[in-house]
Amino acid sequence: MTQLIDIKPVAETADYRYARGWHCLGEADSFRDGKLHTLNIFGGRLVGFANQAGEISVLDAYCPHMGADLSQGELVNGRVVCPFHHWAYEANGRCSEIPYCKRIPPKAKTRRWLTCEVNKLLFIWNNPEGNPPAQGVEIPYLPEIDSDEWSSDWHIDLLTIETHPRELVDNLADAQHFGPVHGTPVKYFANVFEGHIGHQIFHGDSERLGGDLVADSAYYGPATHFTRMRAEFDGMTVHSILLNCHVPVTPNSFELRFGVLVKKVPGWSEEQNRALALEYVQNNRTSFYQDVDIWKTKTRVEAPVLAEGDGPIYQLRDWYSQFYMDEAQVPAEWAQRREIITADHR
Ligand code: FES
Numbered sequence: 001m002t003q004l005i006d007i008k009p010v011a012e013t014a015d016y017r018y019a020r021g022w023h024c025l026g027e028a029d030s031f032r033d034g035k036l037h038t039l040n041i042f043g044g045r046l047v048g049f050a051n052q053a054g055e056i057s058v059l060d061a062y063c064p065h066m067g068a069d070l071s072q073g074e075l076v077n078g079r080v081v082c083p084f085h086h087w088a089y090e091a092n093g094r095c096s097e098i099p100y101c102k103r104i105p106p107k108a109k110t111r112r113w114l115t116c117e118v119n120k121l122l123f124i125w126n127n128p129e130g131n132p133p134a135q136g137v138e139i140p141y142l143p144e145i146d147s148d149e150w151s152s153d154w155h156i157d158l159l160t161i162e163t164h165p166r167e168l169v170d171n172l173a174d175a176q177h178f179g180p181v182h183g184t185p186v187k188y189f190a191n192v193f194e195g196h197i198g199h200q201i202f203h204g205d206s207e208r209l210g211g212d213l214v215a216d217s218a219y220y221g222p223a224t225h226f227t228r229m230r231a232e233f234d235g236m237t238v239h240s241i242l243l244n245c246h247v248p249v250t251p252n253s254f255e256l257r258f259g260v261l262v263k264k265v266p267g268w269s270e271e272q273n274r275a276l277a278l279e280y281v282q283n284n285r286t287s288f289y290q291d292v293d294i295w296k297t298k299t300r301v302e303a304p305v306l307a308e309g310d311g312p313i314y315q316l317r318d319w320y321s322q323f324y325m326d327e328a329q330v331p332a333e334w335a336q337r338r339e340i341i342t343a344d345h346r
């Protein structure tokens with residue numbers, strides 16, 4: 001008999017709420033090419049660009065005049081010129097010129113989104129309540145990004161995944177997929193939840209990377225995940241930082257960016273280090289895409305049936321749910337540190 005499981009994506013209603021938090025839009029410099037960038041995110045259309053000084057701005061893309069898509073217009077002297085009737089918008093979203101009229105209507109403006117640049121990446125702040133980030137809700141600066149001892153860019157890959165991002169975030173507490181999916185059985189696994197930060201500490205035995213693997217990672221808010229990793233690779237210890245961040249497109253799809261920074265081996269030439277970084281990045285991509293393959297076809301299960309040895313999926317989902325509720329509704333005790341050790345076979 002065929003069994004029917006409760007397989008349903010998130011309802012895509014008009015009042016669907018996207019997570020509160022910073023979301024990465026890729027390398028900041030990619031916006032400094034003198035072009036307008038169409039951003040299909042948070043169920044809408046935005047436009048990103050940089051002015052002559054290199055300051056980046058992200059605006060709602062639909063022109064308040066008659067609805068044309070500003071991202072299809074032109075960037076002229078740091079202003080966005082609408083393709084329909086050539087109203088021109090400043091980086092702050094205000095219309096400053098209408099070619100056929102001197103008086104600019106006060107409502108001739110489009111929303112400017114809050115953005116920040118950290119670790120050479122551009123982030124956009126989403127908050128359905130409209131407030132700026134609370135104190136401490138920020139993306140941490142990683143000094144390695146500016147260090148000569150590390151590779152200088154993230155080698156970012158961009159993928160679109162057709163599911164709700166919760167399916168990806170579940171991974172942070174999933175202790176038992178490392179063996180079957182990545183060939184890296186777990187030796188130690190713990191999670192720490194504290195405010196907007198969700199940590200994972202992982203020690204494993206990597207067949208692919210050949211030896212011990214120690215990874216300390218954290219989500220800073222709902223969508224930005226950095227992992228500091230130490231692995232044996234080609235008989236050497238390689239230090240790296242993985243970037244795994246996403247931004248929702250619709251309730252059931254998101255853009256995911258995966259990147260890797262690698263620490264250079266002292267005494268090696270730039271060429272040798274570049275070759276190592278590329279090989280290592282490729283290995284990490286292979287590992288990561290094993291997760292992606294699962295996400296592409298898995299379903300959304302509201303109440304997973306867990307067994308002893310599984311990680312704290314329910315606690316993780318509680319933590320993640322804070323980004324979908326009003327800030328005033330977030331239980332005060334979630335600001336406290338909660339540590340859960342799932343496995344310790346060291
Ligand atoms: S719709 Fe943009 S100027 Fe008319």
Ligand SMILES: [Fe+2]
Pocket residue numbers: 171177181182291
């Ligand atoms: Fe994984």
